[in-house]
Amino acid sequence: MILVDDAGGEWPMISHAPWNGCNLADFVMPFFLFIVGMAIPLALKRVPDRLMASRKVIFRTLKLILWGILLQGGYSHAPDKLTYGVDMKRIRWCGILQRIALSYLVVALLEIATKSFQANYQISGRFTVFKLYCWQWVVGACALIIYFSVLYGVYVPDWEFTVQNAESPDYGRHFTVTCGVRGKLDPPCNAVGYVDRILLGINHVYKHPAWRRSKACTAKSPYEGPLLENAPSWCHAPFDPEGILSSISAILSTIIGVHFGHVLIHIKDHTGRLKYWVSMGLALLILGFLLHFTNAIPLNKQLYTFSYICVTSGAAAFVFSAFYVLVDILDVKFLFLPFKWIGMNAMLVFVMAAEGIFAGFINGWYYDDPHNTLVYWIQQHIFIGVWHSKRVGILLYVIFAEILFWAVVSGILHQLKIYWKL
Secondary structure: OHHHHHHOOOOHHHOOOOOOOOOHHHHHHHHHHHHHHHHHHHHOOOOOOHHHHHHHHHHHHHHHHHHHHHHHOOOEOOOOOOOEOOOOOOOOOOOHHHHHHHHHHHHHHHHHHHOOOHHHOOOOOOOHHHHHOHHHHHHHHHHHHHHHHHHHHOEEOOEEEEOOOOOOOOOOOEEEEOOOEEOOOOOOOOHHHHHHHHHOOHHHOOOOOHHHHOOOOEOOOOOOOOEOOOOOHHHHOOOOOOOHHHHHHHHHHHHHHHHHHHHHHHOOOHHHHHHHHHHHHHHHHHHHHHHHHOOOOOOOOOOOOHHHHHHHHHHHHHHHHHHHHHHHHOOOOHHHHHHHHHHHOHHHHHHHHHOOHHHHHHHOOEOOOOOOEHHHHHHHHHHHHHHOOHHHHHHHHHHHHHHHHHHHHHHHHHHOOOOOOO
């Protein structure tokens, strides 16, 4: 997430796809949800007290939501703006942690409710794991049915909005978007955005959607740039990539991760585990690509389509299997220690690095001019200046001055037994 957020502006191929398609950044959220799902069966291997376990899950969910609103609701303007505070009339209610919280809540409570004898159950057939946890797949199917019903069944009328971003040259302008359709998956007239505008209010939706980098909106596509004078009205509109309806379909990514965690628990040999993971990952990839390339359901992160779920979950299956082979079978652990340290203090790194809180603090100490900061100096003189390329310099800055730096910090905190847990 640090890589794609902080280097994506200079490297569009790793940033979010403007609409349909799947770039490197589009794998981050489903990978989050997948690994959250894998962790749930391990954390809830045995549930001696369902009520107490449910309370812990609910309390952790509330903490995730509160942190999500604080970090992505608009209160913190780090790292470049030395101000804070948010107008409650325009606060963003959705976000990364809120989506993780919803998926975690649903799947963890489902795991607790269906947990009985499964932890000690011996696998006797290829589909036993599916049968053993069939209710979780039923819930996943229900979430998908709700998503499809709304996405393709809800009528999206014409809608209006006023640009609320004070920094935009179009601030205060009023636009009308013509729709009057049903079942469309294009940027202006999809049901995902309509649900958010109705339930959340358009002022509480994310104001910098990736679609602004599309060819219809800017001449600099796929880079960010000023909007075209004749850009369609929807190019000026907000849209939330972590909205309500797309979060319902996102639950399925976590359920798939839970299934992989169940395989880890019930199947004891490496070969058996890898057969399950690789075969299911391959099936998901094939199904997802078929849906996309036949134009049945396009890959789209912002809508969190079913093909997108399949492709990203299949990719997560292969990436996890590769790490499993390297670390657990071949015992190549030393190279992956930085990832282990970051993972053990993931919340700290997310808040301080991915959300720019630490960089915002450093930028608060400047010399003469607010833009003359340590962060800026390091970028310009150590990375960009040496390579004489902003693109290469920013990429190396993110890798070494952010990711590697926080890996070292996390490693030191691990040695001191200091962890930030929710």
